Amino acid sequence: MASTGSAAPSIDLLPVDIAAYADGNTGIPYVHSFRADEDGPHLLINALTHGNEVCGAHALRFLLDHAVRPTRGTLTLSFANVAAYGRFDVSRPSMSRYVDEDLNRVWAPAVLDSRRSSVELERARALRPAIDRADFLLDIHSMQHDSDPLMLCGLADKGRQLALGLGFPAHVVADAGHDAGVRMRDYGAFADARSRKAALLVECGQHWALESKTVAIETTLRFLRHFDCVDPSFIAAHLLPVEAEAQRVIEVTGPVTISSDKFYFTKDYTGLEVVPQAGTIIGYDGDAAVRTPYDDCVLIMPSRRITPGQTAVRFGRYVA
Ligand SMILES: [Zn+2]
Structure with a gap:
């Protein structure tokens, strides 16, 4: 929830x-x-x-x-x-x-x-x-x-x-x-x-x-x-x-910027979780599902400040 x-x-x-x-x-x-x-x-x-x-x-x-x-x-x-x-x-x-x-x-x-x-x-x-x-x-x-x-x-x-x-x-x-x-x-x-x-x-x-x-x-x-x-x-x-x-480097591919006033995460993410499967739903922005864009997607700094225009979380991946 x-x-x-x-x-x-x-x-x-x-x-x-x-x-x-x-x-x-x-x-x-x-x-x-x-x-x-x-x-x-x-x-x-x-x-x-x-x-x-x-x-x-x-x-x-x-x-x-x-x-x-x-x-x-x-x-x-x-x-x-x-x-x-x-x-x-x-x-x-x-x-x-x-x-x-x-x-x-x-x-x-x-x-x-x-x-x-x-x-x-x-x-x-x-x-x-x-x-x-x-x-x-x-x-x-x-x-x-x-x-x-x-x-x-x-x-x-x-x-x-x-x-x-x-x-x-x-x-x-x-x-x-x-x-x-x-x-x-x-x-x-x-x-x-x-x-x-x-x-x-x-x-x-x-x-x-x-x-x-x-x-x-x-x-x-x-x-x-x-x-x-x-x-x-x-x-x-x-x-x-x-x-x-x-040290390990994570390349961020982009922020998830909140567009509705009803954004929520499906789990209590705290950051650095690696989501194995591309397409996994990690939250909803209004009615739109927010899905991870690739396998082994790293979640960077999920936010508790849920405000339109602000960053909810950023996606990244470990690089060699
Ligand atoms: Zn700060």
Whole structure:
């Protein structure tokens, strides 16, 4: 029967206080940037694109509290949707995802340059210069379901190579994003195969699971290690003592975008299920059956936010 995952998630990982970092040092509130004497890449680690995804705020506080500074190049740390984050209410935690609209769907230049206004668009416009300056972005997110972490690397090979360079997490998802709007990860040069700039979006686990904080910090440290821009002894002291898992790449073939106001899944999917048979019905969008398009179809991040125009789930397949 209708299954949109109504069970209330447990709230173990709570927001962390970031008021001490409100001023930043860049002229943009909540954005810090540190430059080394030696030349090197400009790395940007971003948290709170979604205000309810608190693990990234913990990871940035970990770096800021430890006064991590680049040994070469520039390191920028940004807390994105602080307005939504400030509204976190433990009794309605999902409500702090955004104030007016999804900050991760406004990154088309035509939208940023438009005359339209919202809390998120104004914040995106304020952040835009910092993002324009970055060579490599790690955007830290979390998920509705308690699922294994995913690294979303976009379609260009440079994103995939960067994800494989980090060696973590095990699941790498090569994807084009959503019909509802452009993500920060896909903004400008990040999605341009001719540019050397590249971006990753990590989905660390369930929004309020303690493990998501661990994954966020681990991913952050591996991102810094990959570019050799931070004291390696600091990274070594904090990396998890885990064996590297073999990474697998899932190529997303497309989103299922909701067109009716009566969408439901036939099972309580949580993500990364592999549906063996092509044509299997996984849900209904109004009266229309939603079928898997090929054998061994992987379900990526089935959503509980059932709204027309939004992504219900994405289909993908493992590649060698
Ligand atoms: Zn998110």
